[in-house]
Amino acid sequence: MEFEKIENALKKGEGEEVRIRGWIYRKRRTGKLIFAVIRDSSGIIQTVVEKGKVSEEEFNDAKKALIESSVEVEGIIHEDERAPGGRELHVTKFRVVSFAEDFPITEHQSVEFLLDNRHLWLRSRKLTEVMKLKSEILRFIREWFHENDFYEVTPSVITMNAAEGGATVFSFDYFGQPAYLSQTAQMYLEAMIFSLERVWSLTPSFRAEKSRTRRHLIEYWHLEAEEAWVDNKKNMDLQEEMISHVCRRVAEECKPQIEFLGRKAEELKAIEPPFPRIKYERALEILREKGFEIEWGDDFGVPHERALVEEEEKPIFVTNFPVEAKAFYMKIAPDGKTVECADMLAPEGYGEIIGGSEREESIESMIERLKKDGANIENYEWYFDLRRYGSVPHSGFGLGVERLVYWIAKLDHIRDATPFPRLLRRAYP
RNA sequence: GCCGGCGUAGCUUAGUCAGGUGGAGCACCCGGCUGUUAACCGGGCGGUCACCGGUUCAAAUCCGGUCGCCGGCGCCA
Numbered sequence: 001m002e003f004e005k006i007e008n009a010l011k012k013g014e015g016e017e018v019r020i021r022g023w024i025y026r027k028r029r030t031g032k033l034i035f036a037v038i039r040d041s042s043g044i045i046q047t048v049v050e051k052g053k054v055s056e057e058e059f060n061d062a063k064k065a066l067i068e069s070s071v072e073v074e075g076i077i078h079e080d081e082r083a084p085g086g087r088e089l090h091v092t093k094f095r096v097v098s099f100a101e102d103f104p105i106t107e108h109q110s111v112e113f114l115l116d117n118r119h120l121w122l123r124s125r126k127l128t129e130v131m132k133l134k135s136e137i138l139r140f141i142r143e144w145f146h147e148n149d150f151y152e153v154t155p156s157v158i159t160m161n162a163a164e165g166g167a168t169v170f171s172f173d174y175f176g177q178p179a180y181l182s183q184t185a186q187m188y189l190e191a192m193i194f195s196l197e198r199v200w201s202l203t204p205s206f207r208a209e210k211s212r213t214r215r216h217l218i219e220y221w222h223l224e225a226e227e228a229w230v231d232n233k234k235n236m237d238l239q240e241e242m243i244s245h246v247c248r249r250v251a252e253e254c255k256p257q258i259e260f261l262g263r264k265a266e267e268l269k270a271i272e273p274p275f276p277r278i279k280y281e282r283a284l285e286i287l288r289e290k291g292f293e294i295e296w297g298d299d300f301g302v303p304h305e306r307a308l309v310e311e312e313e314k315p316i317f318v319t320n321f322p323v324e325a326k327a328f329y330m331k332i333a334p335d336g337k338t339v340e341c342a343d344m345l346a347p348e349g350y351g352e353i354i355g356g357s358e359r360e361e362s363i364e365s366m367i368e369r370l371k372k373d374g375a376n377i378e379n380y381e382w383y384f385d386l387r388r389y390g391s392v393p394h395s396g397f398g399l400g401v402e403r404l405v406y407w408i409a410k411l412d413h414i415r416d417a418t419p420f421p422r423l424l425r426r427a428y429p
Numbered sequence: 430g431c432c433g434g435c436g437u438a439g440c441u442u443a444g445u446c447a448g449g450u451g452g453a454g455c456a457c458c459c460g461g462c463u464g465u466u467a468a469c470c471g472g473g474c475g476g477u478c479a480c481c482g483g484u485u486c487a488a489a490u491c492c493g494g495u496c497g498c499c500g501g502c503g504c505c506a
Binding site (some may be wrong): 031080216399 | 439440441461462464465466498500501502503505506
């Protein structure tokens with residue numbers, strides 16, 4: 001007999017024989033009966049081991065086996081209202097594959113202890129559901145790019161460019177030369193649009209900033225796209241279509257995962273184009289009406305973003321930030337003061353999930369802004385070549401995958417959107 | 430980097446204000462129970478009170494310092 005996934009075993013009828021394998025999730029004993037709840041990747045089922053119905057040795061093994069012991073179990077499915085879920089497995093054969101030692105995680109846990117034991121806490125229901133959801137979100141993202149004529153490309157994560165803005169980078173010795181861990185693949189993607197026109201990539205990105213917030217990871221999965229012949233408006237159209245596609249597909253296919261996590265499928269179904277678009281200037285007015293003291297030129301902090309989206313049900317775009325608040329590669333707008341950029345802020349106060357812009361084509365304008373930042377112009381020569389040989393209008397955007405998961409899964413901290421979070425004070429396990 | 434909080438058994442904690450032999454629940458072990466749902470009942474095992482120094486007859490407790498973690502801000506996706 002083949003092993004059955006627990007999900008399927010639970011669908012079998014009264015009296016049917018099944019064989020499952022997994023880990024002991026909970027165990028209760030009462031005299032001659034042992035109730036062992038078994039979990040595998042698909043779900044959990046209560047098994048009943050009764051003295052006399054299995055060999056003496058098997059009964060004793062079942063008695064001894066602690067939580068998280070791995071087991072193979074055969075038995076008969078019975079409907080019983082006393083069982084969680086109304087169905088259980090009456091065991092005829094109980095084999096312990098490996099006896100677990102005392103499992104350190106018990107009913108009361110602190111954040112610190114769970115992070116120290118992340119490798120074990122990944123077995124919890126919550127993280128299991130989040131990891132399944134993340135896998136599906138990535139699948140839907142890939143689905144959308146494929147349907148919209150994008151090529152998936154694989155840029156390098158090791159770079160000589162100390163990258164954008166003033167963001168801090170991790171540096172290391174590359175056979176005697178200084179090199180850095182990438183913060184963005186954007187410039188490499190820009191190079192590739194001249195052959196592939198529409199490209200996207202999924203890479204790890206690294207930020208050495210000492211950020212201590214619930215929405216920052218030191219290492220995160222960065223999804224970036226770059227599109228030839230596309231301006232900032234069309235760029236926003238693409239972003240809202242992609243996000244809406246992912247939300248709709250999650251609502252359709254991941255209902256058990258999201259509802260376990262407290263996110264209603266209807267809330268995600270309601271996410272569809274168009275998303276509200278407001279200019280930075282208008283956002284300033286809204287913030288001032290809400291009592292913030294904020295000057296033209298200031299970038300938004302967490303409280304500002306939260307205030308802009310706390311009452312929204314869909315994500316919003318904030319466009320046309322002041323030139324001095326954004327990176328050198330963003331195209332300067334006709335007004336001369338702002339850039340053709342757009343930040344997508346997730347609703348319910350979750351804040352920025354995407355940053356995008358139309359790219360500057362004037363080499364002079366970029367050099368001027370890079371000099372203001374004190375950057376070494378020589379490092380950008382190859383990038384300027386992209387403007388020298390048949391430049392075209394183009395735009396792109398970058399999305400923090402964990403931020404998307406954080407919002408969709410309604411998490412209270414981004415660390416739970418990734419299996420082994422790298423945080424300011426933690427890179428173990 | 431700044432501000433705040435916390436650190437007592439494997440885990441979660443009481444005790445710290447007001448110095449005087451560190452208690453409990455969970456986990457684990459032993460025993461009991463033929464329908465448990467975080468099972469229950471009885472017993473047992475388990476402590477460098479984060480670390481270093483000081484005050485005191487006496488420090489988990491008071492004082493000084495160090496380290497670690499958490500939360501918020503700043504910075505950023």
